[in-house]
Amino acid sequence: MRKIQTTLLASVFMSMSVLSACGSTGDNAGQSSSTAASSAASSSKPAQNITLKYYNWDNDVQAASTKKLIENFQTKNPNIKIEHISLVPNNSVESLKKMDVTMSSGEQVDIVLLPNIEEVTARAAQGVLAPLDDLYQKDNVKAEDEYYINPKFKGKYYATMNTSSDWFVVLNSDALKEANLPVPTFGWTWDDFRDYAKKLTKGDGNDKRYGAYFHSWGEYTNPIVYTDKKNPYLTAELKPQFDDPSFNYYFNLRRAMEKDDKSVKPLSDVIGAKLNYTNEFATGKAAMLMSATFILPNIADTAKYPHTFKTAVAPLPRSSKDAPTGLTNIGGNYSAIAATSKYKEQAYQFIRYMTTEQDARIELSGWKKGDSKSVIERLYGANKDLIDIPSLTLTLNDKQVKTSFSSEIAVSYGAQLKKVMENGFSKYMLDGVSAEDAQKWMVDEADKVIKQSAK
Template sequence: MKIKKLSAMLLCLSLALFVAACGNGGSKASDPAAEGATDTGKEPAAEQVVLKLSTWQTDAKAQWSKIIPEFEKKYPNIKVELDLLNEKGDSVASMQKLDLMAASNDQLDIVELPYTNYSQRADIGLLEPLDSFIEKDGYKYEDEYLVDTHVNGKIYALPSSMQRWFVIMNKAMLDEAGLPVPTDWTWKDFEDYAKKLTKGDGAEKRYGAYLHNWPDYFQLQLMSKPSDNTFLKSDGTSNAKDPLLKANLEMMKKMMYEDKSVNAYEDIISQKLAYRNQYFNRLAAMLPMGDWMVAESGGTDAIPATFLTAFAPLPKIEGESKHYSPVQPTYMAVAAKSKNKEAAYQFVRWYTSEGLEIGGRVFSGWAKSDTDKLVDTIVNSSKDPSKIDLESLKYTIKNTTPGTAPVPAKYADEAKNVVIPEAELYILNKQDIDKTIDSIDQKISEVVKNNQ
């Protein structure tokens, strides 16, 4: 722990020294008007600005090759070069590289950050506050974007894609079992569907659902809450004592070992099962997942779609009147060390409003986005739109209420990671549920304390 803290302190110190050394010099794009007209009396051409866009998202996922040229048409004096931080799109490895770049002489201008990585980078000075740019543009942040991105009272990023969760389902398997596409259902209904959709034995067995070994699956029922819907409460303290965490772990274990309607946990780990393979190879009928799977439901080059996928809202909690889903944005920011901050902000603002929709792959965090139109764009740009049930998709998007989404605490990933070994002990029958909840609560509380 001491080594970890020392490393963090050294990183913060190096970033602080670098930002201080950079100051505000060269923070704006060149203004040709300030240099005066040429001897011929004609206005000089705007100086070309070259920006780096540093992101973990590959072109296949984000469609940068479609988006960036459109920006450059609108702003011909700004050229944007894609800086893919990891060839495989690994966000964890990408953030490690980003931190090294921030403390070095590498060029950083535009930075895209995953959901749980934003506040930490804002807190240590890696990102430029955008409040003055927003004020100059003359709009109210809350009128333009669906989630709050304030950190320590300042806005360091604008939300780009807005991830929601739902359940994707093999429509032919539903029809075979005589089950309708759910429009109003609970987690108990989800368990019942999984049992009815399970078929066969051995290597050819089809499971009713697939629950992956991501921490998100340990908190699925928490995700159905309108607020305090993660392992941390909105105030940054442990949420492990919420009864829904206990209920969700019990549900997972029951489905794995009593109902046998989802893969056993040890098989997921030992066989390194992948959720895409399980679903698209017809080995699982249902899959709770984020909305990046809309476009993928039409198939990809790696895994073609061979059946119709239907969509249902994330099951609701017993007694709750609405279907909720967490909204997990990605963040687009201007690097504090950029020498062209105004130009970088122009891209950030453009991309997080009109630009993102050009890619036709993900949903937008822009409040003025036309969701129905965007759904059509995403579906029609998929490899095979005929494999996506548009009616159930539009119903699901329309009838899913976003839960509140405060900016995750800078230690959110650390808190999430301490849950995994304790939850696994329970699921693998090595620890009882009450001991598990107590241990998770204790370990998350220690993370919170160590970060205060």
């Protein structure tokens, strides 16, 4: 992935400066989407009456959006039917396991959604994804002009960016008022985050409200390497960077918050009970949650996550008072074509439409010409009491927002290194080893992964 500059990030959210005016999708946005789809459609003559199978992990809200998108596509392309298959709703990890089995079994797979760039490159290396270069060229599409991140492996493109996800912190506004705390803004640190968590913790037993919640994903083991480094796992020389001092600092911070402050739910409970991060926040069991824009549809879904408090949004804390302000982790999910698909050109038509269409979207787009304003209006137009629009707009659109992440470091084993990081953190938190010993173990395991990949 290439480095995302501040000006680039600002462009995707520039329309959000007028979110409070509750604008709707403009004619130009619709025209851009239609033009992109028409351009893709003109790249080849569609086969007659074909069916494409599209696999993802949609929950009920996302499935409704996907259904509308598919209906719109099929209206414009009546000879192409899309069969939508949500493997394990709201669970990308288990869905990927099922998807891999399905792809290896010889069943029809045409289009797949992948949750991050590591999963894209891993499958590109396995040869189960089709390169997009010839399709882009035939459609006169320059990937870097269209999408913010363009996963490549050995010089070829393998996926289009479907959504763009900025990481931030969501906070319960009622809890903030109760503790007499302001909404944090750019400049606060992880030490400040710990202090907030202490002050927001309340009660005991089943009625306890923790000041913060940390999920079990790798992004929660050390967010600093996701914001401050070009790659969270590797140096520019493709050496493990699990010996970076930020791991020692953040590991100790997490243990202190759990063991000493008792301001976060124990990791053993998070893993053992397979907790849902949105549910922990929406039910008031945690007052703060580090998450990303993919949580916004869930916060808007009061049928599944009933709550009445307003959610405030703050930037990710910085690693120290000397660190740059505005650094964040920017992720997304990606649409790819299966190498075994018999209808690659038609599958390409659909993924181009899916990544550029705006009318059904409920997540911010990875397409540079996407209309973020309409997404927020679609999610919160009926009930603006659920989200603090000014803090959301500031967090996403401020000129300070940037990331250190770079596409220059792309390997097929990134998902394995992420697992090493997760396991090392678990050893530290659950087995009681020191941060130094956990780091040494992670470096040794990462070396084994790297050596194995070189064979």
